[in-house]
Amino acid sequence: MAHPVPPMWLEARPELGATDSAHLEHARSLVRAMTLEEKLPFLHQHSPGLERLGIGPFSTGTEALHGVAWRGPAVTYPQPVGLAATWDEDLLAAVGDQIAREVREHHAQEDPASLNVWSPVVNPLRHPLWGRTEEGLSEDPLLNARLGTAIARGLRGEGPCWTTVPTLKHFLGYSHEVDRAATSSSLPPRVLHEYELPGYEEALASGAAGAVMLSYNLVDGVPAHLSPLVNDHLRRVVADPDLLFVVSDAGAPTNLVQIQDAAADLTEAVAAMLRAGVDSFTDHGRDSGPTLRAAREALARGLVQEQHIDHAVVRQLVARARTGEFGAAADASGHTATGTSNSPTGAGFDRARAVELSQEVAARAAVLLRHQDEALPARPGSTLAVIGHLGGTVLQDWYSGELMDPVSLREALEDSHDGPVRFAAGLDIVQLSADGVPVLCGAQERLELAAASFKDDVGAVDDEHPGLGEPSHAAEGSDAGGARFEVRDHGHGVLSLRETSTGLWLAPDAHGHLRARAPRIGGWVVQETFRPLRSADGRVRLQHVGSGRWLRAERQTGRLVLGGTEAAQALELSWQVRVSGLQQAREAMDGADLAILVAGNEPHVHGRETEDRASLSLAGPDQSLVDLLAEAAPTTKTALVLFSSYPYDLGRHEEAAQAVVWSSHAGARQGPALASLLRGEREFSGRLAQAWIRERALTDILDYDVISSAATYLYGQEALYPFGHGLALEPTRWSDVALEASGQSVSVAVTLERDGAWPAHEVVQVYATVDAAAYPHDLGPLPALRLIGSRVVEVPASGGVRARLEIPWTRLRVWSEEAADFVAPTGTVTLHVARSSDDVERSAEVSVPVL
Incomplete structure (x- = not known):
């Protein structure tokens, strides 16, 4: 029997099919056959499996945001914020499908990629200063939900056997970075239900996604990893609560203790997370010991019951069964079958086809x-x-x-x-020197001053430029002009330097020596960026951004190395622009x-x-x-x-x-x-x-x-x-716009015509404006304009098409705190058929039937 579903303005509704029913029963039977000590290792991100029951090792999380990441060469598609600019659900599903096929290829390698993929990100693009804007899709809740679901649908694949298990990120109220684990996001009920939840509800209820990752922040004062919405809402969106696999973000269990003061120790943290519905703990890297010890202690202290462990393990096993891991898939009668029926349909990966798609999407975006x-x-x-x-x-x-x-x-x-x-x-190309001594790129691309050694006796160190002594003689074979560096000024007082003969960016090695060593700027802590401090006479001190340490010169070698954290300790460099x-x-x-x-x-x-x-x-x-x-x-x-x-x-x-x-x-x-x-x-x-x-x-x-x-x-x-904006070199002509209301939906049609050199993909957008008086309760401010439907239509270079959309009235619903439900308007509403939110082709009032 399907689990009850909360009211939603989205159309998707979950159904428990025979295949998932069989997966649930199989997973529960496996868990019943396990001892407590056999179950516990399944809680950690890296599980050794259980050979006795034919369950292999398992790790959660392959990064697959816009291509397979962190596993070497892979086809990379536009960042999600770019993918969303196509507005094309079918195209994004095709991207998801190709990414999943490549994940499958990596899954077959000696170091297998997990089929639990951490994608897509469905946090709305609420604020453009968010440091992870490129990972999200849209500021609009409907478009965000539809596009996120499309990517997830592609990652999932067709048929009973999933290609991968998409994991929606990051639940909930997360679109800021600074102090992200210490700050609380306030989500009033309407913001929660109308704006934040739809991205998760649509993908889960439609069966496109099978997992959710929780976010670092707190929501209304409660850590997201302890949110009651996981069990009380998300698990009601799927057909059975055990069909949703919930994973923690990296290090989040420890954050509950060390940053959020939500638990006295890891035992209390793990217990609270298990009660809140977390199934997999990403903490302490590959070391599962702390998590398992905490879970044992939580059981011993009565903070959780064994059934909490059972549910967590079942949910992981169901996710794995969905990808065909256990060598059997359930048919409609509940029996199992082996062989080709247990493989994702057409799961082979064609790299050339994927590269072609990546170029097509980049152009469309x-x-x-x-x-x-x-x-x-x-x-x-x-x-x-x-x-x-x-x-x-x-x-x-x-x-x-x-x-x-x-x-x-x-x-x-x-x-x-x-x-x-x-x-x-x-970019400027510069040469650097200190008191007339040029900076060279020496052996092993190490940066050094043009001297073989520096005096170490009294008076050898220049008091004005600590760390620099007088050179005893020039380095053999040195270029008196010194090395040249291309300056990439990132703005806001941060720059990077690339040595021109090697084409490599400057970065410190493990010992702090500066080298031309990096083929690109990147890494978790970026090593290739510096802050310049300029003096009145134009000389420059360089501070390494990643470590906060200032550049100096070693006394004996003249090698440039990261020194102390005080600017007074830094080497002053003359900055000579050779090419403007x-x-x-x-x-x-x-x-x-x-x-x-x-x-x-x-x-x-x-x-x-x-x-x-x-x-x-x-x-x-x-x-x-x-x-x-x-x-x-x-x-x-x-x-x-x-x-x-x-x-x-x-x-x-x-x-x-x-x-x-x-x-x-x-x-x-x-x-x-x-x-x-x-x-x-x-x-x-x-x-x-x-x-x-x-x-x-x-x-x-x-x-x-x-x-x-x-x-x-x-x-x-x-x-x-504005939202929805985008021009064409040869604009498409729109005409004969029609809107026709019916009992469950409104039909929209428009003729699109071109007479030019190229076909075009036009985006028909439909918005609604609804007066507050149309709703049964005082709801507060209503959207001035709200997207209720869109369609991407290919228009031939010469000729036209009739584009049609069918938009359910449910998309006009708004959350009422008084009713604790979505409520529909009555009477008339104004619909706008538009090229963008600021470029309307036709507006018309239509009557909404009583829903």
Whole structure:
């Protein structure tokens, strides 16, 4: 018998099928056959299994946010914030399917990947300063739920045997990083039910996801890992409570003791989490000892009963059974069958097909934000200038796999365009020296001053520059000019240095010596970033951001090494610019027919896990490059291409370029995808799933009450580029818009026509405005505009299609605290058929039937 379901405005309803029923019975029978000591190891993230019952070792969690991560080379798709810009559920399901197939390939390796994948992230994009914005999908609850479910559906696969078990992240009220384990998110009932929960409800109730990860923060003063909503709500959304597998975030059990003061010791923490419905504990790395000792002590003290352990183990075994691990799948009669019926349908992985899909999605996800004066596409035979560091590289983020054969925008244009393509990174190239002694890149790429040894006697150390003695003689074979370094200024007082002869970024080794050693900027604690402290005479001290230590020179060797934490102890370096990045850019732009300025962010700097960003502004160096566009000749068209993990407030640069294009960091095929759009080989089709708001409209990042604060487009937040916005080079014509109300839904139809060079993917968006008087209770502020439906429609280059949507009236429901339920409006409501939340084709009043 199906477990009761809470009221939801979403349409999905769970059903207990024969296969899951058989999995439940099999898992429960296995647990009944275990002793207590045999059950306990299943609680930890890394379980040794139980050979006696034919249960192998198991670990939770393969990172698969936008491709298989942390396991070497893998196909990487656009960041989720970019995937969402397609608005295309079928396309995102296809991405999920390909990721799951590649996970299966890794699962077959000697070090098997877990089939419990930690994806997708369904936390709404409530605040653009959130350091993990790139991991989320949308600020709108309906679009967030639909797209998250689509990715999960692809990861799950078709048929009774799941390809992987998707894990929804991170429950609940989590979209800030600073002090994330110590802060509490306040979620009033309407915000909880209308805004935060739908992303989880839709995917779980539809059977697309089988697991949930809990978040670090507290919610209304209660740690999310102890939330009563796990058992009282999430487990009621699925057909049987044991069909939902709940995992902790890394280190969260210990956080309950050390940061949140929610438990006196780990025993109390583990007991409270088990009672709250947590099934798997990710803590202490691969060492399960502390968790198992705590569970034993909790049982001995009567803090939990054995049935709590039983449920946790059953839920893990059901998740594993769903992927066919135990060699049998249940048929409709409840009997088991072996062989091909127990394998995911078509689970083979075709890498070439996946790479092709990644390029297609990267092109579909790019958004044309602004377009004037026919700046795009690039004309055949024209001279192009690609300006900016990001035009010549492809970046990855913390949850990317190792990129395979990445192709930058510069490379793609050089390969495909039939005219000259110039490139200027726009980065200064400098040489460093101390008191006239140049910095060299010596043996093993170690940075050192141009001297073989330094005096160690009295007076040898320069009091003004501690750590630097007078050189006794120049190093043999040294270049008197010293090494050259390309400066990547990230803005906000942080930079990175890349040694030009090796192309490697400077970072300290295990002993603190500075080396040209890093092929890219990244890592959990970024090692390739420095803060410069400039003196009045222009000399610079460098502080390593990751450690807080200042750069000095060793007395005997002259090697540059991280020293103390006081600036007075640092080596002062002369900073000599040998090549001006701005001058490079001017020379590249001179005489070009189209100047393409590429700017954006490094995903590991100024906003990432544990770090919220401080601003939505372009970094200062990028702003300086954008300013150069004003110098372009009247015959030079200009385009600003932004590769970023989050929206910008362009401020005074809103109109600096004739065309503005945004793409998330989009994986190895980012270059060819964007080149195809800029060259006019295809039409732009991306639409913003998160509005680009002005910085002055930002609310406090800890204010989760989006209703009272009027945050998000739903409540009229001021935007530079509105929710749903996205232009086309050749706009599609919309006509004959029709809305027809019926008993359960409203039918929407619109004719879409083109007569141009390219087909297009158009996004028909339907919004609703409902007067407060239409609801039976006083609910407080209502959305000024609310998305209730959308559809992506492919329109041929020449001709048209009739796009149709069927939208259930249930999407007009709003949570009533008085009724403790969703309530529907009566009377008339206004529906808007629109290209975006700010570009309405037709509005009409329709009557809502009594539901």
